[in-house]
Amino acid sequence: MKFFLKITVIVFLSAGIIPIMNSCKKEKEPTLPVLTTVNSSEITQTGAVSGGNITTDGGASVTARGVCWGTAQNPTITGSHTTDGTGIGSFTSNLTGLTANTIYYVRAYATNSIGTGYGNEISFTTNQILVGTLTTTAVTSITSTTAISGGNITADGGGAITARGVCWNTSANPTTSNSKTTDGTGTGSFVSNLTNLLPGTIYYVRAYAVNGAGTAYGNEITLTTAAVIPTLTTTAISAITTNTATSGGNITADGGAAVTARGVCWGTAQNPTITGSHTTDGTGTGSFASNLTGLSPGTTYYERAYATNSAGTAYGNQVTFNTMIADIEGNLYKIVTIGTQVWMAENLKTNKYNDNTSIPRVIDNTAWANLTTPGYCWYNNEDVTNKALYGAIYNWYTVNTGNLCPAGWHAPTDAEWHQLILFLDPGAPLSNPESLIAGDKLKESGTTHWQSPNSGATNESGFTALPGGSRDINGAFSRIGTS
Numbered sequence: 001m002k003f004f005l006k007i008t009v010i011v012f013l014s015a016g017i018i019p020i021m022n023s024c025k026k027e028k029e030p031t032l033p034v035l036t037t038v039n040s041s042e043i044t045q046t047g048a049v050s051g052g053n054i055t056t057d058g059g060a061s062v063t064a065r066g067v068c069w070g071t072a073q074n075p076t077i078t079g080s081h082t083t084d085g086t087g088i089g090s091f092t093s094n095l096t097g098l099t100a101n102t103i104y105y106v107r108a109y110a111t112n113s114i115g116t117g118y119g120n121e122i123s124f125t126t127n128q129i130l131v132g133t134l135t136t137t138a139v140t141s142i143t144s145t146t147a148i149s150g151g152n153i154t155a156d157g158g159g160a161i162t163a164r165g166v167c168w169n170t171s172a173n174p175t176t177s178n179s180k181t182t183d184g185t186g187t188g189s190f191v192s193n194l195t196n197l198l199p200g201t202i203y204y205v206r207a208y209a210v211n212g213a214g215t216a217y218g219n220e221i222t223l224t225t226a227a228v229i230p231t232l233t234t235t236a237i238s239a240i241t242t243n244t245a246t247s248g249g250n251i252t253a254d255g256g257a258a259v260t261a262r263g264v265c266w267g268t269a270q271n272p273t274i275t276g277s278h279t280t281d282g283t284g285t286g287s288f289a290s291n292l293t294g295l296s297p298g299t300t301y302y303e304r305a306y307a308t309n310s311a312g313t314a315y316g317n318q319v320t321f322n323t324m325i326a327d328i329e330g331n332l333y334k335i336v337t338i339g340t341q342v343w344m345a346e347n348l349k350t351n352k353y354n355d356n357t358s359i360p361r362v363i364d365n366t367a368w369a370n371l372t373t374p375g376y377c378w379y380n381n382e383d384v385t386n387k388a389l390y391g392a393i394y395n396w397y398t399v400n401t402g403n404l405c406p407a408g409w410h411a412p413t414d415a416e417w418h419q420l421i422l423f424l425d426p427g428a429p430l431s432n433p434e435s436l437i438a439g440d441k442l443k444e445s446g447t448t449h450w451q452s453p454n455s456g457a458t459n460e461s462g463f464t465a466l467p468g469g470s471r472d473i474n475g476a477f478s479r480i481g482t483s
Contacts, residue, residue, distance in 0.1 A: 028059065029059070030058055030059035030060040030112070030113065030114050031058035031059060031114060032058050032110075032114050032115055032116070033054050033056060033057050033058045033062050033088070033111075033112055033117040034055050034056045034058065034117065035052050035053060035054040035055060035065075035108050035109075035110050035117060035118075035119045036055070036108065036119045036120055037050065037051075037106060037107050037119035037120050037121065037122050038050050038051040038052055038053065038090075038092075040122060040124040043124055043125075043126060043127060044098075044126065044127055044158060045098070045100035045101075045126055045127045045128065045129050045158035045159065046096065046097065046098045046099070046100065046126065046158070047094065047095055047096045047097075047098055048094075048095045048098065048104075048124060048126070049093070049094055049095070050067050050092075050093050050095060050106050050108070050122070051067060051084070051090065051091050051093045051108065052065065052066075052067060052090070052108025052109070052110070052119050053089065053091075053119075054087075054088040054090075054091075054108075054110045055088070056088065057087075057088050057110075057112055058112055058114060058117070060112035060113040060114055061086070061087070061112060061113070062086055062087050062110045062112050063086050063112060063113075064083060064109075064110070064111040064116075065083075065084055065086065065087075065091055065108070065109065065110045065111070066081055066082035066091070066093050066108070066109060067081060067082050067084075067095065067106055067107065067108050067109065068080060068081035068106070068107055069081070069095055069104050069105060069106045069107075070105060071102060071103065071104060071105070073105045073121065074105070074107070074118075074121060075105055075106065075107055075121075076107075076109075076116075077109055077111075077116060080095075080097070081109065082094065082095070088110075093108075098126050099126065100126050100127060100128055100129040100159065100212065101125065101126060101127070101128040101129070102125065102126050103123055103124070103125050104123065104124060104125075104126065105121055105122075105123050106121065106122050106123065106124070107119050107120070107121050107122075127158060128158075128213070129157055129158045129159035129211060129212045129213040130158055130159075130213050131157050131209070131211065131213045131214050131215065131216035132153050132155060132157045132161055132209035132211055132216040133153070133154050133157065133216065134151050134152060134153040134154060134164075134207050134208075134209050134217075134218045135152050135207065135218045136149065136150075136151050136166065136205060136207040136218035136219050136220070136221055137149050137150040137151055137152065137189075137191075137192075138221065139194075139205060139221060139223040142223055142224075142226065143225065143226055144197070144199035144200070144225050144226040144227065144255075144256065145195065145196065145198070145199065146193065146194060146195050146197060147193075147197065147205075147223055147225070148191065148192070148193055148194070149166050149191075149192050149194060149205050149207070149221070150166060150183070150189065150190050150191040150192045150207065151164065151165075151166060151190060151192070151207025151208075151209070151218050152188065152189045152190075152207075153186075153188060153189075153190075153207075153209045154187070155187070156186075156187050156209075156211055157211055157216070158211075158213075159211035159212040160185070160186075160211060160212070161185055161186050161187055161209050161210065161211050162185055162210050162211060163182060163185065163208075163210040164182075164183055164184060164185065164186075164190055164207070164208065164209045164210070165180055165181035165182045165183040165190070165192050165207070165208060166192040166194065166205055166206065166207050166208065167179065167180035167181075167205070167206055168180070168194060168203045168204060168205045168206075169203065169204055170202065170204070171204065172220065173204065173206070173220065174204050174205065174206055174220075175215075175217070176208055176210075179194075180208070181193065181194065192207075197225045198225065199225050199226060199227050199228040199255050199256035199311075200224070200225060200226065200227035200228070200254075200255060200256010200257045200311075201225050201256055202222060202223070202224050203222065203223050203224075204220055204221075204222055205220065205221050205222070205223060206218050206219070206221075225256060226311075227255050227256035227257035227309060227310055227311040228255040228311050229255050229307075229311045229312045229313065229314035230251050230254050230255045230259055230307040230308075230309055230314045231251070231253040231255065232249050232250060232251040232252060232262075232305055232306075232307050232314060232315075232316045233249060233250050233252070233305065233316045234248075234249050234264070234303065234304050234305040234316035234317050235247050235248040235249055235250065235287075235289070235290075235305065236319065237303065237319055237321040240321055240322075240323060240324055240334070241323070241324055241332065242297035242298075242323055242324050242325060242326050242332065243293065243294065243295045243296065243323065244291065244292060244293050244295060245291075245292045245295065245301075245303075245321060246289065246290070246291055246292070247289075247290050247292060247305070247319070248264065248281070248287065248288050248289040248305065249264060249287070249288060249290070249305025249306075249316050250286065250305075250316075251284075251287075251288075251307045252285070253285070254284075254285050254307075255309050255311055255314070256309075256311075257309040257310040257311055258283070258310075259283055259284050259307050259308065259309050260283055260308055260309060260310075261280060261283065261306075261307070261308040262280075262281055262282060262283065262284075262305070262307045262308070263278050263279035263280045263281040263290050263305070263306060264278065264281075264290040264292065264303055264304065264305050264306065265277060265278035265279075265303070265304055265315075266278070266292055266301050266302065266303040266304075267301065267302060268299060268300065268301060269302065270302045270318065271302065271304070271315075271318060272302055272304055273313075274306055274308075274313060277292075277294070278306065279291065279292070290305070296323065297323050297325050297326065298322070298324070298325040298335055298342070298406075298408065298409075299322065300320065300321075300322050300337055300342070301320070301321055301323065302318055302319075302320055303318070303319050303320075303321065304316050304317070304318050304319070322334070322335040322336065322337065322342070323335075325344070325406050325409065326406065327348065327349075327350040327352075327354065327405075327406045328350060328352050328353070328354045328355075328356050328406070329350050329351070331349050333345070333346045333406075334346055334464075336461065336462040336463055336464075338420060338423060338424070338461050338462070338463065339423035341416065341419065341420060341423075343412075343463060344409070345462060345463055346391065346464075347390055347391025347392070347468055348391050348392060348394070348404070348405065349388070349391040349392050350392070350404075351376060351392065353401065353403040354403055354404070354406055354407050355403060357403075359374055359375065359376050359394075359398055359404075360374065360375045360376070361375070361376055361377060362376070362377055363377060363381050364475070365474065365475025365476060367475070368395075368471060368475035369474050369475045371395055371397065372397065373397055374394075374395065374397040374401060375394075375395050375397070375398060376392045376394045376395070376398055377392070377471060378390075378392060378393070379393060379468060379469045379471075379480055380477050389449070389466065390466060390468035390469070390480070391468060393468070393469070393470065399411050418433045420438070420442075421433040421434070421435050421438040424437065424438035424441045424442070424461060425437040425438040425441075436456065439465075440456040440457050440458055441459070441460050441461045441463075442459070442461050442463040442465045443457035443458075443459060443463075443465045444457065444459050444464045444465060444466055445457040445458055445459050449466050449467060449481065450467055450481060451467075451481045451482050467479070467480060467481045467482055469481070
């Protein structure tokens, strides 16, 4: 009896131990997530694709995930990173804002309540930026100095187009160091206006586009600007005689086409052309001389140089000149037009009337004082010194014959002198015009022949009055240089 009870108690106690041990099991502590980094793909100059795979959350929910990157190893989320959702499993990340041709280090990351875990580190190098791809637009609207072209940028090479336009030169393969336009930024089509071109010139043109990789050029095209008429000046007239003169011209630009004819043209009306009298003096640019022939004595002529190319005929500036006149002895005299009057610009020096009759030369003072008939002399009777420069001194009887001047000319009347004075000085008194203003405009300037100071003389009329002196009623010479 006692034995049976003992056994029963032991079994009971043993059975009671089992439930106590099962209710006291210890729980596992959370850890950082476990993940791997996905190899980079779709790499460009400024971006790439990566991501990660979170295989376990470490016992706590993943509240943030993505990738982080940098140019130094072991990047963290304190630097550049993406945010790509929550939870475990695979995810994709887009890396942006990268720099071309640069090594980057990348790690996936996952964050739970314990902290942030990182995947394995990978690296990649972004692509290099390439120069853009573009074509040059055909040239249109060509003139002698301008044209229109442009370009079409079809690819930026992975870098922003910061400048674009066209460049041109007279040699092949122009670059932006030559003449160029600047026509905005970015890809696509653009229009360029070429200016300051030279007429009749072949130009080479290329579109260009600039990005971080450098400058790209489009296909080369050529254009030829339109020719224009030449540019030239007329040479001053020289060596004027009664029926000839010398002039010429200087062609400084051919207008872009060969000068096939050049010379001078002249006539008695303004703006003469090659339809009238003209010379033919070779071809090409540069200076040339021309001989004008067949002119009429004592005549006003207008003259211009000319040059002809395929664009037409150009004329130089107009010059005006008067042919000389000759007296019966063959002495030549310059003439000048003042207002509506034509004057000899030199003193008469003939010793014959225009019918070839000789005029008596009177040297003796007493004989001169007693003259009641025509006579002439040279100042101080020195014909070698004074004839050429000052001409002759004639008494009133000689002038009054009306036969002294060259044919077609006469000694001026008081009225004609007054008309001359009033033209040069309209403010002179009408009743008896006298004018220092007119005198200064008629006198040769300087003190070569006039006594000092002669400060007011301008000779702007071209009359070139000289102080030839006088011989008084007693035969005495005086006032040379001052009269």
